[in-house]
Structure formats: C-alpha cells, structure tokens
Amino acid sequence: MNNTATEIQVQATEKSGVLRLTLTDFRNYPFLRINAHCAPVVITGENGSGKTNILEAISFLTPGRGLRGARLADIKRITPALITDEYSPTEIANLSWAVSATVQKGGEEIEIGTAAEKSTRETAEESRSFDRRIVKIDGNKVSSQAELGKYISANWITPQMDRLFRGGSQPRRSFLDRLVYAFDLEHARRTANFEHWYKEWYQLLKAGNPDNNWLKSLEENMAATGVAIAAARREQIAKLNRFIESEPDDIFPNVMLELDGTIEQMLDKMPAVEVEDYYQNLLKKQRRNVLYNDSIDGINRTDFKVYYKKKHMPAELCSTGEQKSLLISIILAQSKCQTLHQGFAPVLLLDEVTAHLDDKKRDALLEKILVLKSQAWITATTPAPFTKLQDDALFLTVRNNQISPSK
Ligand SMILES: Nc1ncnc2c1ncn2[C@@H]1O[C@H](COP(=O)(O)OP(=O)(O)OP(=O)(O)O)[C@@H](O)[C@H]1O
C-alpha cells in the first residue's frame, strides 16, 4: 500500500508557531532569545547543554505544568553562588523566572508570556509564601491559563515517555487527559476538581467519624464530574480511533486505543444519569476500603490501553522502537485532529525523538512533520540524522547557555 496515496493530507490552513522565544532565569539560562519561523527548529548540543530546557520553556506557553511536570520552584535558575552561602534562603525563595514569546496564529502575531510570581497564603497561625504561575496575553494578566489555548497548543514526546506503556496506569491517564484538554478546556477543571474532592473525601474517611452529609455531597460531586470525565475520555479515544482507521500507514504502526475502566464501561450499558447514580453508590460502598487501605474503583483507576493493531499486541509487550512508534502514531493523529479542529497545527516538541527509530521511520517522521506544516522543535545531540530537513528547518546549537546557528 502506498503511504502517501492513502493518507489524508491534513495540513494546517494557517501558519502557526513561536516566532520569538525569550527565557529569563529559566533553568540554566540567565537570558536566552531565539528568533524562528513557522518551520521546524532542530536544536543540537552536548548532554546537559540545555536542549530539553528550551522545549520545556515552550511547553509552559500552554496550560499545565510543562513537559517535565515540574514544580515551579525547580525552574528558577540555580547558580553555584546560590548553593554556597552568598544568598539567604529568603533571597533564593524570591527569585523568579519568565518565558515570553511572540506567537503566530493565522495572520496574527500575539505576545504571550508566563512567569512565577510570589503569593502569600494567610491562615490564623501563619503567613506562607508560595510560587504562582501567572499568564499574560498582549501584556495583560489573564485569570486562566486556559486562555493560552486560543493562541498556541503543543504536543510533546520526551524520553521519559519511553516508559509510558510499562508500569502503573497514572501516567497513561494523565497523558490521555492532556489529549482531551486540547479539545475540551473544561476537562482540566473537571480533573482538578475531582482530585480535590477525592482527596477531601479520603482524608475525611481516614480521620474517622466523618460528617455523613458532607461525605454524601462529596460523593455526589465526584460522581457527576467523574462521569463527565469518563465521557470526555471515551469521546477522545473514539475520535482518535476513527481518525487512525481512516488513515492507514505502512511505516508507523496503526494503533488501537481502548479504555479499561468501570465507569467508562458502564457508559456503554446505560445513560449517563444512571451511571452517575451507580458511581455515587459505588463510592458509598467503598468508604470502608479507605480504612483498610484497599484500592478505590472509579475514574481514578481507569487505564488507557494501546495496541499495535496489526500484531494484536498490547503496547507494553512491544519493543522499545515499536513503543516509540506507537507513541508517535498517537501524537501525529492527535496533532492532525487538532489541526482540523482549530485550523492551525499545534507545535510539536520532540525531545530526542529519533533515539530508537530506524532510518526509515526517522525519515518518515520528518516528512510527516513537513506535510503537517507543524512547527516542530526537535532536539538531538548531533544534526546528522536531520538532513531531510536541510532546506526547511532552522538548525541551532546550544553551548555555554547561548544559542547560535549550527555550522
Ligand atoms: N533550576 C535550574 N537552574 C540551573 N540549571 C538547571 C536547573 N534545572 C536544570 N538545570 C541544568 O540545566 C542543564 C541542561 O539541562 P537539559 O535537560 O536541558 O540538558 P539537555 O541538553 O537536554 O541534555 P541531554 O542531552 O542530556 O538530554 C543541566 O545541566 C541541568 O542540571
């Protein structure tokens, strides 16, 4: 089967991407500025030179905790002087960082930025200071990070994700939830609310002698929001499966996605309102599990299953390179669906993505990036594997916290 003949040529109708990126006191960079076009950027450099940090900075132009899921306090630049005793703990705590960018979406150029800002939480006993992430669009502070989604979106693949298909289900759930956010901004609020209520419910039960009405109201909230989360996940999986089905590929493996969760499966059998009642009852029945440290069934236990379709092989049993390819297949399908949905392609952040790929797959990936018209930021230790992008990409090298064109 000829790949290009069968492939739906999803292309962004409008150019999009980061035109100018500025980092201030971000990780290893005191100050860094990169000017780019809406075309791929290949960043090379030695280990520890700061390649991933640049991708992480771009990921902070989208809602959430960035591609490393970092704590805000870990991002501000640490220098040897800080670790010795030239600075007091308060001075260190007051340090900040910022990422700003000019992004293009359609014909428009917009200034967006994000930074850590000190905030204090007052209680009767103490006043505690903590870092808060603020977001600015065209110079104005906005109340919600979700606003960023109107101007830029990003999907990433990092070396940490090599372990996504092995081990516990939590990282797979978070991965899937991020795919949902791209289409349904409310999903982020729902998952955050659910986690908040769940924690409160769990702590009330653990502490013993809880107020029954309070427990019931938390269970009601969790059931209603939990069913909405399950429904949104199901919709996303169905959307991606339909898309993948319609676009068979003979180089990257076709994936099949599935959800393995009690609540998601109940939605196959009964209307959502009835599943809400079922979930509320299920939570009530499991109150005693908390006391015995038994697991609690529900949307926080759902697993996101991925299969190599042709081989009928679960992803966790696939080889390292196959797992990487499955991940790429998902991210490309997601990016194309987003492009169709929003009219512009999401930025792709591909950290050491070619590490486990054979030459054929690597070149196929680069070609797909060009077809998608996505601004891909690609890192590697050497530029040699990227000759296919020679005429299209900007090649940059990082060294000594500075960036320059690759030679
Ligand atoms: N908060 C921080 N302040 C200062 N430096 C930091 C901070 N956090 C991380 N670093 C340093 O930034 C450097 C660059 O890290 P980064 O992960 O970007 O390197 P890399 O070029 O991607 O390396 P590799 O090729 O090994 O993946 C590392 O030496 C790391 O220790």
Ligand SMILES: [Mg+2]
């Ligand atoms: Mg790196």
